Amino acid sequence: MRIYCAKDYYHASRVAANIISAQVIMKPDCVLGLATGATPVGTYEQLVRWYEKGDLDFASVHSVNLDEYRGLSAEDEQSYRYFMNSHLFDHINIDKKNTYVPDGMEPDAAKACSAYDEIIRSLGGIDLQILGLGHNGHIGFNEPGSAFEKETHCVRLSRSTIEANARFFDSIDRVPREAYTMGIKSIMQARKVVVIVCGESKREIVRRAFFGAITPEVPASVLQLHNDVILVGDEAALADCL
Numbered sequence: 001m002r003i004y005c006a007k008d009y010y011h012a013s014r015v016a017a018n019i020i021s022a023q024v025i026m027k028p029d030c031v032l033g034l035a036t037g038a039t040p041v042g043t044y045e046q047l048v049r050w051y052e053k054g055d056l057d058f059a060s061v062h063s064v065n066l067d068e069y070r071g072l073s074a075e076d077e078q079s080y081r082y083f084m085n086s087h088l089f090d091h092i093n094i095d096k097k098n099t100y101v102p103d104g105m106e107p108d109a110a111k112a113c114s115a116y117d118e119i120i121r122s123l124g125g126i127d128l129q130i131l132g133l134g135h136n137g138h139i140g141f142n143e144p145g146s147a148f149e150k151e152t153h154c155v156r157l158s159r160s161t162i163e164a165n166a167r168f169f170d171s172i173d174r175v176p177r178e179a180y181t182m183g184i185k186s187i188m189q190a191r192k193v194v195v196i197v198c199g200e201s202k203r204e205i206v207r208r209a210f211f212g213a214i215t216p217e218v219p220a221s222v223l224q225l226h227n228d229v230i231l232v233g234d235e236a237a238l239a240d241c242l
């Protein structure tokens, strides 16, 4: 694992955006695995700036997102599809037809998830997967206790994740209780993984995930077994890792 420690969120976002840019430049028809949450917002802003300068071309890029709330439509402002459109896709020249997010409106979970696995397979797998890190060690929506061998599946969100994500909703009661998420196996099959971690509140879980025991109780810890992981963070989050 390589670690890039930047002094703050802005600079960590630039490092992550640089890695994504390098991927897009080296392989213009690459498949990017994308993440939501507050952490990658700065990375996406940086990519948009470089696109606007003319440095990047997303015309042949495909993307697959990690997860989506079950029951939220693309038009719902809290859906991850809406997040991706508003933070990235609406501002760059990616063809929206080439961007994939699990279908939160498909009530048949098995169908939604197997269709998503099929999309990832038909694209030839993920070249570069971007990840954030939940405070309980979740990646995507793979909560503590998730089996490592799962591909896309439906999960019940843990209480701590519902509480953490309530900040994006009018009230905690509106946070969906379920989501469709790529599984640990889907994530581990990506050829390269970039995990972005920022802020003091992530410090403890970063230490446990990357320097503690590999256990389903800390889903991100499995990344210690991946042979091409880059951990990008700020000094606050990486304080125990340097």
Ligand code: GLP
Binding pocket: 035, 036, 037, 038, 039, 040, 066, 067, 131, 132, 133, 134, 135, 138, 139, 140, 141, 161, 165
């Ligand atoms: C959500 C997402 C994750 C994300 C995590 C951390 O639960 N499903 O993909 O990594 O939150 O979010 P944040 O970056 O806001 O701390």
